[in-house]
Amino acid sequence: MSSHRRLWQIHPPEKTRNARLPRVLVIGAGMAGLVAARILHDSGFPVIVLEARNRPGGRIWTDTSTGIPCDLGATWIHGLKNNPLKLWCDRIGVRYAIWPRRDPLFYEHKRIVGAFNQLLIELGQKAFKGSIKALGIIARLHGRHLIGLNGDTPLSTIFAQIQRGNNLPEHLRRFIYWCKGIVEAIEGGPLQNISLREWNPLEYCQKSAIIPQGMSILIDDALNDLQIEYNQVVKRIFYGSGGVRVETNKETWEGEVALITVPLGVLQRHTITFDPPLPMEKIKAIETIGYGNGFVLDKIVIRFQKRFWTQNGDRMGWLPDCEANRGKFSFWIDHDPAGIEPVLGGYASSDWAARADVEKSDDEMCHASWETLNEMFGPGVPKPENYVISRWLQDPYARGAYSYGSLKSTKHHREILAEPVINRLYFAGEACHPTHYGTVHGALETGEKAAQKIHNDFCGCNTVIATMPWHM
Ligand SMILES: Cc1cc2nc3c(=O)[nH]c(=O)nc-3n(C[C@H](O)[C@H](O)[C@H](O)COP(=O)(O)OP(=O)(O)OC[C@H]3O[C@@H](n4cnc5c(N)ncnc54)[C@H](O)[C@@H]3O)c2cc1C
Incomplete structure (x- = not known):
């Protein structure tokens, strides 16, 4: 890995040498928080990152205790x-x-039962009618959306069609159970809660x-010489026209702006109190997007x-x-x-x-x-x-794995979640991404976007460059 110190800037520092840039308190040292913190810091903003754990990375966690790096x-x-x-x-x-x-290979008693694609084709043949009906439901739903009509149905409907009335051989019945489990794992929620409208099975085919x-190697690269305060569990955030005050389990921090990047599950549990309370529309978005x-x-x-x-x-x-x-x-x-x-x-x-x-x-x-x-x-x-x-559900700083498209949530809810509140509170994190939620690159993009918003609102410098490694 190249070690030379690169700056992640969104403007050349000489442009703002004499400007007083606001102090930004970034809450959470996951991918979104670190990307935003590093961009703002390298562009001249005073930045402090407050992190509840004793390590950076959040839901990126590379462990080496079994002898090799494993995520x-x-x-x-x-x-x-x-x-x-x-x-x-x-x-x-x-x-x-x-x-x-x-393809994944399926095993039983040391014997290979089949490969994924082979079993999928066999299922398509044996459950032909149900599969065609399921495809019909997907096509009708997307057709409705193309002409501007509403409507949604849970992803479980598709599997119910395939399972219905078929006298399938045992290995194919069991293959359906496996498919249900893997789709839930990839999407991040229970099938009966996941929106079919937001489901994009084509993503499963990408390289x-x-x-x-x-993955932590990227977190290490983002850290550089950022000021990160570990073991700081944020409990309360006061905000107003004069700035922000953040109370943690240990001390109080003051700044002009706070960027909140804690997982959606943490916001849903209300373990952080906002004073004054967040706008109703944002609270609704927090409650509506699927998580856990x-x-x-x-x-x-x-x-x-x-x-x-x-x-x-x-x-x-x-x-x-x-x-x-x-x-x-x-x-x-x-x-x-x-x-x-x-x-x-x-x-x-x-x-x-x-x-x-x-x-x-x-x-x-x-x-x-x-x-x-x-x-x-x-x-x-x-x-x-x-x-x-791992125990992501019990983990008080994650409360689950990642957000998913629920039957009630739309892209609009994620946009509202990402919106700043009176230019004092800014938000980032995977759940704020309109399409790539539930991913690391989605989290990264929301962190970059939040840094840009803070820059636009406070910097007054029009020259925008982008020297982050993914833009060079
Ligand atoms: C098991 C699993 C597998 C995954 N697999 C993939 C994959 O293969 N590919 C992929 O792209 N994505 C995957 N993801 C999703 C990916 O990990 C996340 O989308 C991404 O890391 C989220 O980054 P973030 O910055 O939004 O949140 P986080 O990484 O969760 O960062 C938020 C930070 O806030 C901190 N925090 C929480 N509460 C407080 C508080 N009160 N005070 C201070 N700090 C607080 C947390 O400790 C954390 O460090 C997986 C996730 C899991 C759980």
Whole structure:
């Protein structure tokens, strides 16, 4: 990685050398907060970042306790075309690998049951009528929108059509459970709450990449010499024409502007009090956009003594035995495509994961994942050597995985969420992005946009440049 100090500027500093730029308090050191903080700082604004955890990155969290870097939060750069994360990696010389390379393979008792595309084609043939009906529902809904009509339906409707009245063979019934679990994991919510109107299955076909060193390498690059105050849990924010005052569990901070980048789930829990209260329209947006609601995506990373699987660097699936187990570690990735390190990552999703996140101990979670591996590769899968687990739902600074398009939310709600309040409070974070919500690049873009808004409102310097690594 290139180490020379680059400035991320939106205006040349000589233009504002004598101007008094406002002090910005950035709340949250995730991707959105750090990007905004770094741009404002490098453009001459005094900036302090207040972060509740003892580490930066938020929902980007690369862990190395199993011997190699593994991400417990964001893992993939989704969609490489014009993705600022990819351009950033290119610019600073961070290596990424196009990944996945192949379809996921499904295993049972050491036997490959089939590959994803093969099972999908088989399902399309066996559940032909239901699949055509499901496609009809999608086409009608998008047709209505093209001519300006409203209307929506939950994503679960599609699966209900495919499942209805079919006497499917057992492996295909189980394949449907798996598909339901994986769609919930990707979208970030329960199928019955997810908007079909906002669903874009074409995104599933885009090329993605993984950073072998872990996603945190980008967080490290953003940090540079920012002033970050860790273990500062923001409790109360006072704002008015004179500026802002932010009270944390430890002390009080003053500034002219606050940029709030905490996850939507934190705002929904009202653990931060705004004084005066936020405008009604913003409160409505916070409540309407989907987040959590009995759902989470969690991950376990396990180190074994030796590798007992053969496909290097692949994704591997387990066809759940019943609908309720669709999120029970039914998706695994081999963390070492080189086929050397014995490290696997398993995903838990859906309501199974939401219950396990709060009810099961670490050992119970690990045992549940090991049970699944035994169904796939056993009997006799060795016991884990060590492991690490995420608990995004219990996490008071995340309260879930990421936001999703609910049946009641639209792009408009996300725009309202991102709107400043009397030019004192600014907002950024993945949930503020109108289309790329739930992603790291979406969070990055909202951070950049918020920095630009603050710059426009306070700087008075018209010359705008963009020296962020993804623009160079
Ligand atoms: C399991 C999982 C897998 C994912 N996989 C991918 C993926 O493969 N690709 C992808 O693009 N995206 C993925 N995502 C989503 C991605 O991680 C997020 O969209 C993105 O990181 C959000 O960045 P952010 O800055 O908006 O929020 P965050 O990263 O959550 O940052 C907000 C910060 O605010 C802090 N905070 C919270 N409350 C307070 C408080 N009261 N006071 C002070 N600070 C506070 C938090 O600690 C945090 O550091 C995944 C997420 C999860 C959970």
